Amino acid sequence: MDGTFSDNDLSRVVAADKAHVWHHLSQHKPYETTDPRIIVEGKGMKVWDQHGKEHLDAVSGGVWTVNVGYGRESIANAVRDQLIKLNYFAGSAGSIPGALFSEKLISKMPGLTRVYYTNSGSEANEKAFKMVRQIAHKRYGGKKHKILYRERDYHGTTIGCLSAGGQDERNAQYGPFADGFVRVPHCLEYRAADQGAPVENYGEWAADQIEAVILREGPDTVGALCLEPVTAGGGVITPPAGYWQRVGEICKKYDILLHIDEVVCGVGRTGTWFGYQHYGVEPDFVTMAKGVASGYAAIACCVTSERVFDMFKSDATDPLDYFRDISTFGGCTAGPAAALENLRIIEDEGLLENTTKMGDYMLDQLRAMMDRHEIIGDVRGKGLFLGAELVSDRDSRTPAAEKMVGAVVADCMAQGVIIGATNRSVPGYNNTLCFSPALIATKDDIDNILAAVDGALTRVFG
Numbered sequence: 185m186d187g188t189f190s191d192n193d194l195s196r197v198v199a200a201d202k203a204h205v206w207h208h209l210s211q212h213k214p215y216e217t218t219d220p221r222i223i224v225e226g227k228g229m230k231v232w233d234q235h236g237k238e239h240l241d242a243v244s245g246g247v248w249t250v251n252v253g254y255g256r257e258s259i260a261n262a263v264r265d266q267l268i269k270l271n272y273f274a275g276s277a278g279s280i281p282g283a284l285f286s287e288k289l290i291s292k293m294p295g296l297t298r299v300y301y302t303n304s305g306s307e308a309n310e311k312a313f314k315m316v317r318q319i320a321h322k323r324y325g326g327k328k329h330k331i332l333y334r335e336r337d338y339h340g341t342t343i344g345c346l347s348a349g350g351q352d353e354r355n356a357q358y359g360p361f362a363d364g365f366v367r368v369p370h371c372l373e374y375r376a377a378d379q380g381a382p383v384e385n386y387g388e389w390a391a392d393q394i395e396a397v398i399l400r401e402g403p404d405t406v407g408a409l410c411l412e413p414v415t416a417g418g419g420v421i422t423p424p425a426g427y428w429q430r431v432g433e434i435c436k437k438y439d440i441l442l443h444i445d446e447v448v449c450g451v452g453r454t455g456t457w458f459g460y461q462h463y464g465v466e467p468d469f470v471t472m473a474k475g476v477a478s479g480y481a482a483i484a485c486c487v488t489s490e491r492v493f494d495m496f497k498s499d500a501t502d503p504l505d506y507f508r509d510i511s512t513f514g515g516c517t518a519g520p521a522a523a524l525e526n527l528r529i530i531e532d533e534g535l536l537e538n539t540t541k542m543g544d545y546m547l548d549q550l551r552a553m554m555d556r557h558e559i560i561g562d563v564r565g566k567g568l569f570l571g572a573e574l575v576s577d578r579d580s581r582t583p584a585a586e587k588m589v590g591a592v593v594a595d596c597m598a599q600g601v602i603i604g605a606t607n608r609s610v611p612g613y614n615n616t617l618c619f620s621p622a623l624i625a626t627k628d629d630i631d632n633i634l635a636a637v638d639g640a641l642t643r644v645f646g
C-alpha cells in the first residue's frame with residue numbers, strides 16, 4: 185500500500201463502515217464481533233486490505249469484473265479527461281465516447297449493429313425483456329410475449345430479472361415474480377443422470393428440452409429465449425457439444441429471439457470477445473456489463489441486431505410507437521470513455537490470446553489436481569473462467585457440503601489468495617469453486633492460485 189491512509193484514518197473508515205454500510209450479499213450479525221474486510225488499494229492482480237495484507241485476486245474484484253487488472257492509469261486518465269469535457273447528458277442525445285465506443289464494440293460483434301447504454305447487467309437484461317414485450321405488442325397482439333430462461337442461470341437482481349432467475353436461493357423470499365417467464369432445464373452434463381438424460385448426445389438432448397417447453401407453451405406465445413453462454417454463478421457450466429447449434433436452430437424454427445446474457449463472459453473473459461462467439465450462434469440481443477470497462481466506471485449495454493432495431497422504427501402517428509425507455513446513468517460519459525480505453529488495452533496487450541493460453545494451462549492443472557484430490561468431481565470452464573465442482577463421493581457425485589466449500593475459500597483467503605465459490609445459488613449445489621483471474625494473469629499468478637487451492641484442499645479434506 186502507498187501509505188496514503190494512516191492506521192488512525194483506517195480505524196475511522198472501519199467504524200463508519202460498520203455503523204452505516206449495508207454490504208451486498210452479506211449477513212451482518214458476525215460484524216457485531218468482527219470487522220468487515222475493507223479493500224483499500226489494487227495494482228495489477230493484487231489488492232490490499234485495511235490491515236495492509238496483500239491478496240492475489242483470482243476472481244477479478246470478486247465478481248468477474250476487473251478484466252484488465254487494477255491501477256490502470258490510462259483508463260483513469262481517459263475518464264478524467266472526459267469528465268472535465270462533459271460528464272453527463274441524458275441518453276436521448278449522443279456523446280462523443282458513446283458514439284466512438286459503440287463503433288468499436290460493434291466491430292467485435294458481426295451481425296449486430298445497435299448499442300443501448302445502461303448502467304448494470306440487470307438493467308441491460310431488463311431492456312432486452314422490455315424490447316421483447318414491446319415487439320410482442322407491436323407485431324403479435326401481445327401474444328408472443330413469453331421469455332424462456334434456464335435453470336441455474338442468473339440474469340440479475342431486479343424483480344424482472346429474478347422472474348427469469350434459475351437459481352432458487354437467489355429468488356427465495358422475493359416473490360411474487362412477473363408473469364410470462366418460463367423455465368427450461370439446465371445443460372450441465374456432469375449432472376445429466378439427475379435429469380434422466382441419455383449418455384449419448386447430451387447437448388442435443390438438453391437443447392431438445394427447450395423445444396419441448398416451447399411446444400408445451402405454444403410457439404406463438406414464446407417471444408425470446410435468454411441464456412448465459414457459459415453459466416457463471418450457477419456452477420460455471422460450459423455448454424455440452426452440439427447444444428448451441430441446436431438452440432440456434434430451434435430459435436429460427438419458431439421465430440424466437442435469442443438473447444445472450446454476456447454480463448460475465450463479455451469482453452474477453454472466455455478468450456473471445458464474447459462467449460457466444462465460440463459456438464457459432466447468431467443472437468438478436470447481447471447484454472453485457474462487468475468486463476465492459478473492467479469496473480473503472482459503471483457501464484452496461486444491450487446490443488441488438490438491426491432487425492430488432494428496425495422493429496421500433498415507424499412513421500406511425502401513434503406517439504407510443506418507439507422504445508420508450510430511459511436509464512438516467514446510461515447517459516454518463518465516464519462509462520464509454522473507460523470502455524474504449526479498456527478495449528484498447530485488451531487489443532494492444534494481446535489479452536484475448538493470453539486468456540486462452542493461461543485458461544488452457546489452468547484448466548489442465550486443475551484436471552491434474554483431480555489425481556491428488558478425490559474431492560474434485562469435475563473441472564470445467566473456458567478461458568480464464570473456470571470452476572471445480574467438489575463432491576464427497578465421486579461415484580454418486582454427492583455435492584460436498586457448502587460449509588466445507590466455504591472452508592476452502594476461507595483457507596485460500598488466509599493464505600492471501602481470493603477465490604470464489606457458487607453461493608446462494610442452486611439449493612444443495614453451492615459446491616463449485618470459481619476462478620476468474622484478470623486477463624493479464626501470468627503463469628506465476630496461476631501457479632500461486634493453484635498452490636493455495638492445493639494446500640487448502642489438503643487441509644480441509646485431507
Ligand SMILES: Cc1ncc(COP(=O)(O)O)c(C=O)c1O
Nearest residue numbers: 304305306338339340447448473
Ligand atoms: C450472468 C449475469 N447476468 C446479469 C447479472 C446482473 O448484473 P448486475 O449485478 O450488474 O446487475 C449478473 C451478476 O452477477 C450475472 O452474473
